[in-house]
Amino acid sequence: MARIHPTALVDPKAELDADVEIGPYTVVGPHVRIGAGTTVGAHCVLDGHTTIGRDNRIYPFVSLGLPNQDKKYRGEPCQLVIGERNTIREYSTYHVGTVQGGGVTRLGDDNWMMAYTHLAHDCMVGSHTIFANNAQLAGHVQVGDWAILGGFTVVHQFVRIGAHAMTAMCALLFADVPPFVMAQGQPAQARSMNFEGLRRRGFSAQRIAAVKAMHKALYREGLTLVQAVERIEALAQTHPEAAADVALMRDFLAGVDAQRGIVRARRGEA
Incomplete structure (x- = not known):
C-alpha cells in the first residue's frame, strides 16, 4: 500500500500505485497518477492531469502539473507526463501543456534535474539528460537524449537542443543547438563538440x-x-x-x- 504522511492532502480520486511514498504537507490533486516506487518529499504540490511513472525521486517544494504561464491558456485539460527513474530536486516547476502546442509537457526517463529547474508548457525533454541548478526552458522547447544544460542556462521558446549537446553555465539560447555541440555565451555560440561526454558514453x-x-x-x-x-x-x-x-x-x-x-x-x- 502507498505510504502517505498523515499531514499530506491526497485527493481520493488520485491514483497511487504500490509503494508510493508521499511526504508531509504535500498536496496531490484528483487527476494525478503516480507509478510504483516513486517517492514524493515534503511540501510538494502535484496537480492537474499529471502522470508520473515508476521509481522517481521528487524532493521537497517541487511543483508539478499546475496551470502553465501562457496567457492563451483557458484551463483546458492538458497534461504533464513524467517517465521513470527521474530525480527532480527542490523548487523545480513543470507545467502542463497547451492546446495550441499539442497539449502535453513531457519528461522522459533517467533524467537528473537539479534544484530550481523549470519546464514550461509543451516542452519535450528526452532521457538521460542533466539539468544543473536553475536551467530554465521557455515554452515548446525540445531537448534530446543525453543533453547537459549548465547552471542558469536559459532557453528561448521553440528552441531545440540536440542529443549529446552541452551548454555552459549561464548560456542564453536563442538558436538551435545541434547534436554533439558545446555552446557557451550570451547569446550562446558554438565552442566545440562534446567529445569527452561521447567518450564517457562509449x-x-x-x-x-x-x-x-x-x-x-x-x-x-x-x-x-x-x-x-x-x-x-x-x-x-x-x-x-x-x-x-x-x-x-x-x-x-x-x-x-x-x-x-x-x-x-x-x-x-x-
Whole structure:
C-alpha cells in the first residue's frame, strides 16, 4: 500500500500505485497518477492531469502539473507526463501543456534535474539528460537524449537542443543547438563538440572522428547550412560505423527554422 504522511492532502480520486511514498504537507490533486516506487518529499504540490511513472525521486517544494504561464491558456485539460527513474530536486516547476502546442509537457526517463529547474508548457525533454541548478526552458522547447544544460542556462521558446549537446553555465539560447555541440555565451555560440561526454558514453574512435568531421563541416569550412548538410550526409559512406550519428545530425538540421537558425561560432573559436 502507498505510504502517505498523515499531514499530506491526497485527493481520493488520485491514483497511487504500490509503494508510493508521499511526504508531509504535500498536496496531490484528483487527476494525478503516480507509478510504483516513486517517492514524493515534503511540501510538494502535484496537480492537474499529471502522470508520473515508476521509481522517481521528487524532493521537497517541487511543483508539478499546475496551470502553465501562457496567457492563451483557458484551463483546458492538458497534461504533464513524467517517465521513470527521474530525480527532480527542490523548487523545480513543470507545467502542463497547451492546446495550441499539442497539449502535453513531457519528461522522459533517467533524467537528473537539479534544484530550481523549470519546464514550461509543451516542452519535450528526452532521457538521460542533466539539468544543473536553475536551467530554465521557455515554452515548446525540445531537448534530446543525453543533453547537459549548465547552471542558469536559459532557453528561448521553440528552441531545440540536440542529443549529446552541452551548454555552459549561464548560456542564453536563442538558436538551435545541434547534436554533439558545446555552446557557451550570451547569446550562446558554438565552442566545440562534446567529445569527452561521447567518450564517457562509449563512442568509438571512429564515431568520434565522424563527429569531428560534422563539426568541421558546420563550423570550420565557411559553408552555408545547406552545403554543410550535404557534406555531413556524405559521411555515412566514408564513416559507416557512424551512420546513426550522421542520421541524427541530418534529421536535426532538416528541422531548423530558417529565421531561428543554429548557434554559430565566433571566428577561430569552434
